[in-house]
Amino acid sequence: MEYIIERLGHQGDGIAPGPIFIPRTLPGEVVTGVASGGRVDDPRIVTPSPDRIAPPCPHYKACGGCALQHARDEFVADWKVGVVRHALTAQGLNTEITGAETSPARSRRRAVLSGRRTKKGALVGFHGRASGVITEISQCHLLHPDLMAGMAAYQALVIAGASRKGEMALTVTGSQAGLDVMVRGGKPLDGQMRIDLAGLANQHDLARLVWEDEVIVTRCPPVQSFGTALVTPPPGAFLQATVPGEQALTRAVLRAVGKANRVADLFAGCGTFALPLAQRAEVHAVEGVAGMLAALDQGWRHAKGLKQITHATRDLFRRPLLPDELDKFDAIVIDPPRAGAEAQMVEIARANVPTIAAVSCNPVTFARDARILTDAGYRLDWVHVVDQFRWSPHVELAAQLTRPAKKT
Known part of the structure; x- marks a missing residue:
């Protein structure tokens, strides 16, 4: 089925008559695809908009962290x-x-990442669009380099604190003293785990580590x-x-x-x-x-x-x-x-x-x-x-x- 994109909705999806919502499209584009539930989730661009560009991030197709990287900044x-x-x-x-x-690329100083244990270690990143699948973001164009530099720390925290089937949320914030990390969805704390987590915070030079609502360690106040x-x-x-x-x-x-x-x-x-x-x-x-x-x-x-x-x-x-x-x-x-x-x-x-x-x-x-x-x-x-x-x-x-x- 062929569709012509008339406008963008408030979530950044293209909207064709119907309405049919088609992600990662732009006004004026002609696309084809199969609609299901009022959406075309895997469109093929037949006639691209002059405002379309190649997304700079290699994770764009799989990651749900960005919705409009396919469009010119001016648009x-x-x-x-x-x-x-x-x-x-x-x-x-x-x-x-x-x-x-x-704001420029690579300037986000705060983000909520998802983490899950794997057989070989840990997977940390953003969910795919409307998906429970986590996309690893080794070359993210959104996050500040200071946040990206902490990826080994996030993975270590997931390995130490995530259950086999559960998923953790890591709120990571850059500060003048280093990374400020708050974890939710991890395993319940006990004495040994507190010791292990404090050790990881020290090893990875975290300014502060918070587990649920408990401050595990503040090595240096994460000032703004x-x-x-x-x-x-x-x-x-x-x-x-x-x-x-x-x-x-x-x-x-x-x-x-x-x-x-x-x-x-x-x-x-x-x-x-x-x-x-x-x-x-x-x-x-x-x-x-x-x-x-x-x-x-x-x-x-x-x-x-x-x-x-x-x-x-x-x-x-x-x-x-x-x-x-x-x-x-x-x-x-x-x-x-x-x-x-x-x-x-x-x-x-x-x-x-x-x-x-x-x-x-x-x-x-x-x-x-x-x-x-x-x-x-x-x-x-x-x-x-x-x-x-x-x-x-x-x-x-x-x-x-x-x-x-x-x-x-």
């Missing part, structure tokens, strides 16, 4: 801007959109830089995927906030934005996880030249800040999870804060939340698209919303 950037524009248009919003600002501060995030804490992506979002936030003197940072995490903001403004950081705020506080106390940072542990989904709490600030920075922050946006809309710097990893929920603010009188001034998940359909953005001053 992907334009497509991601289009995803954001479509989400805004669906809410009746229109503004200047800039970007996408794309946020502005001029050094922060040691708790195990598993949220961290932007690339340093260039984090820097792009931070620049956008600082631009949006401008000369505000008092800033509320909501969903503050470990201080990604709060600490750079504190170089020029007093900041109140609010986060639902106390351990992240403790890390932020320690980083702030040991840094020099920063203004006051206060903080509060609070579930902003269940207990959003109310207008009387918000009105003391000149600006708000808000960076919620993918679900957005509808309840908090409703309260912000009722307040009188002049400027909002919004960061989002989901254009659809961002547009929904931004509509709440624009309906209350805010203006969506601009949106900047950041692509730190290179070759994936994932889209991030930062935006500025301002409330025009009331006439007296």
Whole structure:
């Protein structure tokens, strides 16, 4: 059966009339294949798009870590801007959109790898697309070289700690002190295993090793830089995927906030934005996880030249800040999870804060939340698209919303 690809869906698949979803295709291409359940999983490209390129990674066909390596960077950037524009248009919003600002290849400092024991040792890598099969990634073009250099350590941990039939998840993060590794799905700990794992961490020069929720060893605090501060995030804490992506979002936030003197940072995490903001403004950081705020506080106390940072542990989904709490600030920075922050946006809309710097990893929920603010009188001034998940359909953005001053 022959199909013509009309557009890309939000997961990066090509969509032909039907709709029929066809992965790793591009708009305008003519492909053939057998459809099953509304999908063609093994298409043959008859007429390629001029935007098609040869994927640089030898693992691309088998690995599920990337979805758009077959497309020119310029095409992907334009497509991601289009995803954001479509989400805004669906809410009746229109503004200047800039970007996408794309992180370079081999810049991912954080990834979740899968590991399984084999008869000859261990297999570590990413799952194939919609598959339980693990693809080894000896030449990954996505991960930072520091993460790739730890492959022997990951394999050793799998051999030591995976069950014969089970699969382990290894969250690996690059830090200034070395690799920070957290394992889930391994065998239960006992005294000897703790000793063995600590030995492996020492042998492979890991900064920190965490097994489930237990810190096996911290050989050196796995610090991250946020502005001029050094922060040691708790195990598993949220961290932007690339340093260039984090820097792009931070620049956008600082631009949006401008000369505000008092800033509320909501969903503050470990201080990604709060600490750079504190170089020029007093900041109140609010986060639902106390351990992240403790890390932020320690980083702030040991840094020099920063203004006051206060903080509060609070579930902003269940207990959003109310207008009387918000009105003391000149600006708000808000960076919620993918679900957005509808309840908090409703309260912000009722307040009188002049400027909002919004960061989002989901254009659809961002547009929904931004509509709440624009309906209350805010203006969506601009949106900047950041692509730190290179070759994936994932889209991030930062935006500025301002409330025009009331006439007296």
